[in-house]
Structure formats: C-alpha cells, structure tokens
C-alpha cells in the first residue's frame with residue numbers, strides 16, 4: 001500500500017522557485033495499479049523520486065507498506081524502482097550478469113542472485129537474450145531488464161516512471177500484462193504514463209496532476225463521469241479559450257469535443273458521446289501546456305500513441 005499525505009516540494013533555481021508538488025495526497029491500495037498522469041512538468045517524476053527516497057519533500061509524508069519515507073533504509077527494502085532516465089547498467093555485461101551483479105549489490109548471495117536473475121529474465125521475456133551484452137539490447141529490452149532489476153528483492157511496492165516509453169506496441173502490451181499479473185499477485189504498483197490507453201487498460205486508480213496539484217483522482221469511471229457527456233460540436237471558428245477541445249476540421253469548419261460540465265459553445269451539435277480518459281485529461285489540464293515549445297521527447301500533449 002502507498003499512502004501519500006500532503007506532500008509539497010519546491011525547487012529553487014537561482015532566484016526562481018518552482019513548486020513541483022503542492023499538497024499532494026492520495027492512496028494506492030495493496031494489490032492494485034495506480035497511474036499518475038499529467039502534462040510535462042506536472043510533478044510526476046518528482047513524486048516517484050520522493051517515494052523512492054531519492055529526494056526529500058519540504059512538507060508532508062508518505063508511507064510505503066506503513067513505513068515512512070523518512071526511514072530511507074527500511075523503505076528501500078520494500079520498493080523496486082524503474083526510472084525513465086535510467087542508464088545505470090554495465091554496457092559490456094550481459095543482461096544476466098547485470099542482474100547477478102545488482103542482486104549481489106542488493107544483498108543476495110551469488111547463488112541466490114543467479115537463481116533470481118534466471119527467474120526474472122524468464123518473467124520479463126528476456127531468457128533468450130540473457131547472455132547478450134546490454135549494449136546490444138533494444139530500448140524495449142533495456143526497459144524489461146530495468147523492470148527485472150526492480151523486482152530482484154521481490155519488493156511489495158513497485159514504482160515505474162514511464163515504463164513503456166520507447167517500446168513497440170507488442171513489447172508494451174507484454175509489459176502491461178506483466179504489470180497486471182504482478183498486481184494480481186499482491187504487488188502495489190504506481191506508474192507514470194502519458195499514454196491514456198495504457199492507463200485506461202491498466203490502472204485501478206488514476207491520479208491527475210496539474211502544476212503539482214491533484215486535480216482529479218479515482219477510477220477511470222469516476223474521473224470521466226465527473227465531466228458529464230461529451231458534445232461533439234461543429235462551429236465556424238475556434239472560440240477563444242476552446243483551442244484544447246479541437247478534435248478536427250471538416251470543410252472549413254471546426255469540430256470540438258466539449259464536456260457538458262460547465263461549458264457552453266455555439267454551433268451545431270453533431271452528437272453526444274461518453275467521455276474518454278483523454279477527454280477528462282484535456283478538461284482538467286491547462287491550455288497553455290499544449291504549446292509546441294512545452295513539448296519534449298517527441299511526444300507531447302494529446303499525442304498518446
């Protein structure tokens with residue numbers, strides 16, 4: 001179980017203060033998958049780092065299986081972490097040797113480490129490639145090895161920062177099944193993702209962050225139903241402030257997908273639909289983040305695939 005209570009974190013860069021997390025509270029129950037979503041810079045990675053005891057919050061606390069993150073050593077025994085920017089593998093060693101090495105570093109005996117490395121390579125579907133050097137692994141294989149490493153000590157809580165970034169569709173589907181299986185076996189998993197389909201498929205609980213604050217949390221149904229139905233509206237031009245609801249253009253007209261809740265727009269209503277998680281994301285997040293200058297890593301706002 002992961003319990004987060006009133007966590008805040010501000011970074012100071014020269015004279016500027018960046019409030020990365022602002023009074024964040026939520027819980028991810030045991031044996032379930034939580035997904036943290038939000039635009040670039042919303043604070044997702046910062047929260048994963050805080051739960052991993054890599055950085056200390058200014059305020060608030062979090063408990064991993066009842067242990068406060070202030071008790072670094074105890075917490076580290078209870079978590080497996082996979083960070084998005086992870087490159088800390090030995091490039092010339094094979095996948096197997098890398099896992100054995102990290103197993104020993106984490107306190108396993110040589111024979112335990114070898115046994116566990118073999119089991120985990122099997123679990124993540126890398127057995128065939130176990131003796132190949134890490135530097136020859138594809139991005140997807142590197143991500144799978146990182147997950148295997150996170151599982152070395154069989155921790156009850158797993159933290160995954162954009163785990164399927166750069167994976168092909170088949171690898172990410174396999175990865176998702178694996179994560180689902182792990183949660184069914186009793187693991188508590190918190191992951192970040194920009195892929196709304198992945199989140200819809202995997203997450204038992206979704207937490208939406210906007211500029212460091214939780215703006216929505218709950219199951220997919222709870223979050224989507226909170227914005228009402230989606231009206232598909234055709235208009236002559238984009239009303240000011242509605243840019244984020246544009247879903248396409250037809251014969252010089254604009255098609256908007258507008259949530260029912262609190263939003264009025266002039267135009268011809270083409271139909272009503274159930275909202276998707278992407279619709280809810282668009283509703284709850286800012287317009288200005290859909291600015292090309294705020295995009296990065298070739299992905300970006302509303303481009304989930």
Ligand SMILES: Nc1ncnc2c1ncn2[C@@H]1O[C@H](COP(=O)(O)OP(=O)(O)OP(=O)(O)O)[C@@H](O)[C@H]1O
Pocket residue numbers: 011012013018019020038039040041042043044045046047
């Ligand atoms: N070490 C740091 N020093 C200064 N600012 C930081 C640091 N780490 C994060 N930030 C800032 O804190 C904010 C939150 O960053 P964070 O990486 O947590 O966002 P994110 O939601 O993970 O974004 P992305 O989806 O792009 O990975 C951003 O404005 C970022 O620039």
